[in-house]
Amino acid sequence: MNVKLLQFKNVTKNINENRVLTDITFEASSGQVIGLIGPNGAGKSTLLKVICNLLRPTSGEVLVNNVPLHKNFKDTSKKIGYLIEDPSLYPYLTTKEHLALCLQLQGNPINQHTINSITDALNITPFLNKKVKKLSMGMKQRVGIASAVIHNPEIVVLDEPTNSIDVKGINLVKQFILTLKKQGKLVIVSSHLLQEIQSICDQYLMIENGKLVNTEEINSPSTKSYRILVPYTTETNLFLKNYFSIKRTGNFLFFDISTESLNTTLNLLIKNNIHISDIEKLSLSLERFF
Numbered sequence: 564m565n566v567k568l569l570q571f572k573n574v575t576k577n578i579n580e581n582r583v584l585t586d587i588t589f590e591a592s593s594g595q596v597i598g599l600i601g602p603n604g605a606g607k608s609t610l611l612k613v614i615c616n617l618l619r620p621t622s623g624e625v626l627v628n629n630v631p632l633h634k635n636f637k638d639t640s641k642k643i644g645y646l647i648e649d650p651s652l653y654p655y656l657t658t659k660e661h662l663a664l665c666l667q668l669q670g671n672p673i674n675q676h677t678i679n680s681i682t683d684a685l686n687i688t689p690f691l692n693k694k695v696k697k698l699s700m701g702m703k704q705r706v707g708i709a710s711a712v713i714h715n716p717e718i719v720v721l722d723e724p725t726n727s728i729d730v731k732g733i734n735l736v737k738q739f740i741l742t743l744k745k746q747g748k749l750v751i752v753s754s755h756l757l758q759e760i761q762s763i764c765d766q767y768l769m770i771e772n773g774k775l776v777n778t779e780e781i782n783s784p785s786t787k788s789y790r791i792l793v794p795y796t797t798e799t800n801l802f803l804k805n806y807f808s809i810k811r812t813g814n815f816l817f818f819d820i821s822t823e824s825l826n827t828t829l830n831l832l833i834k835n836n837i838h839i840s841d842i843e844k845l846s847l848s849l850e851r852f853f
């Protein structure tokens with residue numbers, strides 16, 4: 564059974580008097596992979612840092628296992644593992660020494676079996692005896708991911724984990740994330756490319772200008788396959804509002820629909836004498852959702 568692990572309640576974060584996160588509310592459970600998607604500067608890293616208690620909310624609350632995060636962070640920190648932005652690694656240690664140190668810093672004894680299973684899964688075993696500073700960027704990123712999970716946390720936060728990693732490595736990381744899911748962990752993974760992580764996510768949190776977009780889009784972005792564009796008029800606006808989540812761009816209105824509802828939608832528009840300016844097939848890139 565999945566257990567509610569993480570709750571954000573109306574979290575707002577200001578940095579240097581700028582509002583970076585606004586009223587963020589969501590919850591996530593064990594055994595889930597949550598994709599945090601948004602363009603550059605949307606607030607993804609800030610939100611992830613709040614989960615890891617690297618930043619405190621200006622207002623609102625974060626609960627882990629129903630306990631406020633900041634009240635019990637010593638215990639909670641053992642439950643959270645993270646890779647935020649560039650991995651902070653100890654350059655003069657070997658990969659093996661680095662991972663062993665990460666384990667010890669969390670108060671765990673060195674368990675070679677744990678280290679091996681993680682390094683095998685991420686294909687970094689051949690580099691265990693190599694100094695971290697001599698690893699390629701992609702390898703460092705994988706060591707960063709290994710460091711995030713080495714102490715067996717319940718919540719794993721990965722900020723753009725596929726940065727600098729080649730296609731083969733990306734597939735490996737995705738498989739690794741699915742293994743963490745199978746182990747019952749909650750994985751929160753950010754990317755500015757929906758297509759990169761959509762196949763592994765159970766749910767999406769789409770963020771734009773520090774705000775989450777609505778739940779419908781969060782839960783089913785990939786089902787919206789067509790964008791319909793119609794000329795703006797007050798009447799058309801009022802009419803379409805009854806059926807779709809519509810947006811305005813200049814002199815046009817647009818809305819996204821699924822493949823299944825394409826015929827019905829076109830019939831509805833034709834019947835009501837609404838001119839169709841364009842029907843666009845949506846690719847699954849992030850730009851389509853903002």
Ligand SMILES: Nc1ncnc2c1ncn2[C@@H]1O[C@H](COP(=O)(O)OP(=O)(O)OP(=O)(O)O)[C@@H](O)[C@H]1O
Binds near residue numbers: 579601604
């Ligand atoms: N320490 C800081 N001081 C001032 N502004 C900050 C700071 N950290 C983040 N910001 C601002 O907060 C906003 C969100 O930044 P954040 O790094 O969370 O976005 P992001 O979605 O992770 O972006 P990217 O995809 O480029 O990494 C940006 O406008 C950024 O300039």
